[in-house]
Amino acid sequence: MKRTVRTTALTVGALIAALGLQAGPAQADAGAPRIDLRVLVVSDGGPATDAIAAELDTAGTPYTKVDLTKSGRPTIDAAFLADTVDGRPRAKFQAVVLPNDNPFTAGSTEMAALSAYEQVYAIPQVDAYTYARPQAGLQVPTSGGYSGSVDGVRAEVTAAGRAGPFGYLEGAVPFEDNSPSVGESYAYLSSPAPGADFTPYVQAPVPGTTRQGSLIGEYRHDGRRELVVTFVYNQYQQQFRLLARGIVEWMTGGVHLGAARNYFAVHVDDVFATDDRWDTRLNCTPGDVDCTGGAGTPSPIRMTPADVDHATAWQNSHDFTLDLVYNGSGSIDQREDNDGVDLLADKLIADRNQFRWVNHTYTHAFLGCEQNVTVVPWTCRTTSAGSTDWVSRTTIDYEIATNRAWGQAAGLPLQTDELVTGEHSGLKILPQQPQDNPNLALGLADDGVKWLASDNSRDPAQRQVGPATTVSRHPMNVFYNAGRAAEQVDEYNWLYTGRAQGGSGICEENPATTTCLPVPLDTGTGYADYIVPLETRIDLGHVLSNDPKPHFIHQSNLAEDRIAYPVLSGVLDGYHDLFADNTPVVNLRMKDIGVELQRRTAWKNALNAGQVTAYRIGDAVTVNAPNGTAVTATLPTGTTLGGNAFGSPYAGRVSGWTASAGNALTFTLPSSAAARAVAPAARTAATAPAPRTKLPTGVTEQVPYSPDH
Numbered sequence: 001m002k003r004t005v006r007t008t009a010l011t012v013g014a015l016i017a018a019l020g021l022q023a024g025p026a027q028a029d030a031g032a033p034r035i036d037l038r039v040l041v042v043s044d045g046g047p048a049t050d051a052i053a054a055e056l057d058t059a060g061t062p063y064t065k066v067d068l069t070k071s072g073r074p075t076i077d078a079a080f081l082a083d084t085v086d087g088r089p090r091a092k093f094q095a096v097v098l099p100n101d102n103p104f105t106a107g108s109t110e111m112a113a114l115s116a117y118e119q120v121y122a123i124p125q126v127d128a129y130t131y132a133r134p135q136a137g138l139q140v141p142t143s144g145g146y147s148g149s150v151d152g153v154r155a156e157v158t159a160a161g162r163a164g165p166f167g168y169l170e171g172a173v174p175f176e177d178n179s180p181s182v183g184e185s186y187a188y189l190s191s192p193a194p195g196a197d198f199t200p201y202v203q204a205p206v207p208g209t210t211r212q213g214s215l216i217g218e219y220r221h222d223g224r225r226e227l228v229v230t231f232v233y234n235q236y237q238q239q240f241r242l243l244a245r246g247i248v249e250w251m252t253g254g255v256h257l258g259a260a261r262n263y264f265a266v267h268v269d270d271v272f273a274t275d276d277r278w279d280t281r282l283n284c285t286p287g288d289v290d291c292t293g294g295a296g297t298p299s300p301i302r303m304t305p306a307d308v309d310h311a312t313a314w315q316n317s318h319d320f321t322l323d324l325v326y327n328g329s330g331s332i333d334q335r336e337d338n339d340g341v342d343l344l345a346d347k348l349i350a351d352r353n354q355f356r357w358v359n360h361t362y363t364h365a366f367l368g369c370e371q372n373v374t375v376v377p378w379t380c381r382t383t384s385a386g387s388t389d390w391v392s393r394t395t396i397d398y399e400i401a402t403n404r405a406w407g408q409a410a411g412l413p414l415q416t417d418e419l420v421t422g423e424h425s426g427l428k429i430l431p432q433q434p435q436d437n438p439n440l441a442l443g444l445a446d447d448g449v450k451w452l453a454s455d456n457s458r459d460p461a462q463r464q465v466g467p468a469t470t471v472s473r474h475p476m477n478v479f480y481n482a483g484r485a486a487e488q489v490d491e492y493n494w495l496y497t498g499r500a501q502g503g504s505g506i507c508e509e510n511p512a513t514t515t516c517l518p519v520p521l522d523t524g525t526g527y528a529d530y531i532v533p534l535e536t537r538i539d540l541g542h543v544l545s546n547d548p549k550p551h552f553i554h555q556s557n558l559a560e561d562r563i564a565y566p567v568l569s570g571v572l573d574g575y576h577d578l579f580a581d582n583t584p585v586v587n588l589r590m591k592d593i594g595v596e597l598q599r600r601t602a603w604k605n606a607l608n609a610g611q612v613t614a615y616r617i618g619d620a621v622t623v624n625a626p627n628g629t630a631v632t633a634t635l636p637t638g639t640t641l642g643g644n645a646f647g648s649p650y651a652g653r654v655s656g657w658t659a660s661a662g663n664a665l666t667f668t669l670p671s672s673a674a675a676r677a678v679a680p681a682a683r684t685a686a687t688a689p690a691p692r693t694k695l696p697t698g699v700t701e702q703v704p705y706s707p708d709h
Contacts, residue, residue, distance in 0.1 A: 137219030152177030189213025273330030328406030396443030441466025627662030638670030
């Protein structure tokens with residue numbers, strides 16, 4: 001043992017010399033090293049490092065990934081980690097993420113190189129998932145700790161965590177327990193080892209005791225800092241989504257490219273119009289194209305003035321604004337059938353400034369191909385020459401322009417370049433219509449449409465349609481043809497149970513469908529007990545994933561039983577319980593969401609092309625990006641750019657976008673953000689046993705069936 005310790009110490013000392021720096025704290029002025037704003041992610045193919053890499057990806061934070069399972073991977077040595085640029089020592093990475101505290105073999109020169117690098121440049125290290133042991137600053141779990149499942153456990157951020165990297169959280173960190181028969185989270189709970197300089201940031205109760213065990217904590221030793229994580233996770237689990245921001249902020253010191261916020265927007269389609277009702281006997285919707293032979297009698301669902309009052313009161317109580325996606329002809333039809341009376345329209349127009357408004361076309365016409373609805377599923381009609389018979393440019397222009405004019409006459413505060421077509425029609429719909437209506441782009445140009453909604457379950461990637469850019473929307477599994485909870489459950493049972501149980505057979509035909517039910521839900525309790533919690537979890541997952549895409553429901557869901565509100569309140573109330581006031585939900589309108597997505601794509605393309613460089617020297621951060629590319633960064637409060645305050649506050653930092661003219665952008669950090677100097681020291685590179693690899697069940701995003709009439 002002594003020989004191993006001595007050999008490793010000598011190796012570290014030699015590598016410090018190889019890095020070309022004097023052992024000691026980094027200097028803050030002219031002699032300060034250059035620290036590139038890039039993260040090194042060393043992966044073993046496990047879910048933990050992949051989750052952190054996914055978080056960096058989504059935020060737009062550059063990183064280099066070294067996969068230890070690949071034979072052709074680069075060797076991590078002094079030259080890989082650091083060099084000299086213009087006579088100044090350069091650290092190529094601002095942080096290091098490892099699968100555990102030491103994923104290499106005994107006496108590894110790569111671990112020694114990393115240790116030396118972290119000492120010399122004060123580079124923090126994240127141990128993505130490691131066994132609790134003295135080498136990580138913790139006692140082994142058998143010394144009064146615990147190892148096992150933490151499904152359903154309520155962890156808490158400590159006072160140090162709230163004062164530090166996890167200050168955006170209210171305190172609670174609930175661990176998922178989505179299935180009583182499946183283990184989802186495995187953890188080691190333990191106390192700091194005797195004499196260790198270890199600060200727990202997130203901890204949970206040790207079962208059967210009154211003691212707390214660390215789940216995330218900072219271990220300081222040998223001139224190095226490690227964030228020690230002792231539970232396994234994947235990128236979709238709520239506990240990781242809650243803690244991911246703090247992990248990134250800790251390892252970057254709150255100075256990094258990219259940004260993340262928590263977004264939620266809700267579009268309410270078909271406002272002023274009616275929605276047809278699900279028939280629980282026929283298992284279809286009379287009036288819809290898939291209810292063959294004209295079976296049944298349509299039973300329309302439409303909001304009332306009282307529903308408008310409820311919507312405004314709900315908004316006010318949740319500090320949230322709904323986007324009402326309207327069809328003007330719905331009100332025209334209502335007045336024609338009721339001697340000029342439309343109390344709903346009168347109320348909505350009187351309260352118009354309480355909401356945001358989006359054009360949904362005048363009559364909700366289908367704007368793709370001309371449909372043959374005499375067969376199920378419908379097909380596209382063809383011309384005598386055998387080509388697709390497309391809805392005309394004239395019809396498309398009429399639907400857009402007439403609805404816009406109606407809305408303007410009613411005084412609705414419109415953003416006139418936004419459009420949601422009925423059923424997202426005009427855009428490709430597989431399998432019947434594998435391409436966009438070629439007349440759609442022409443009609444959009446005629447009417448100045450720049451932002452066009454698409455269905456995220458069918459068309460998720462942002463793309464151009466003539467002059468317009470798509471903004472994909474998440475369908476919520478609250479059906480358009482349900483105004484009452486019992487109707488929603490009945491249709492849900494039809495869709496998601498097998499034929500033997502009276503269902504549609506979708507589950508047999510699509511075994512990957514994650515919503516399939518073992519038995520039908522009770523129509524009296526199934527909505528509140530099953531559908532609401534599931535849909536709330538899915539939608540909150542989007543909110544916690546830095547995903548600005550809007551969700552959509554229908555006006556029918558705000559009428560009668562008002563079945564949308566339990567889900568919407570579940571998302572916002574659940575969010576409020578988890579996050580501090582400095583991290584509010586960001587509620588953008590469609591155009592602003594489109595701009596955000598557009599900027600992200602351009603930024604990611606520039607990063608992938610190697611066109612962005614960024615580094616920190618002392619209190620200055622310099623970013624070079626192509627002309628016209630918007631740069632995104634997260635920096636400490638008080639940061640300035642060109643003498644002006646940068647960004648806007650969020651989660652204890654400032655972040656935002658700023659345009660690049662092709663010249664260097666120089667951000668000045670506040671003096672309070674001075675780099676923390678950590679004295680280097682040789683470290684004993686003990687061999688680390690691999691942590692137990694009990695992996696959580698992959699919780700993939702559910703793509704709900706959301707029929708849009």
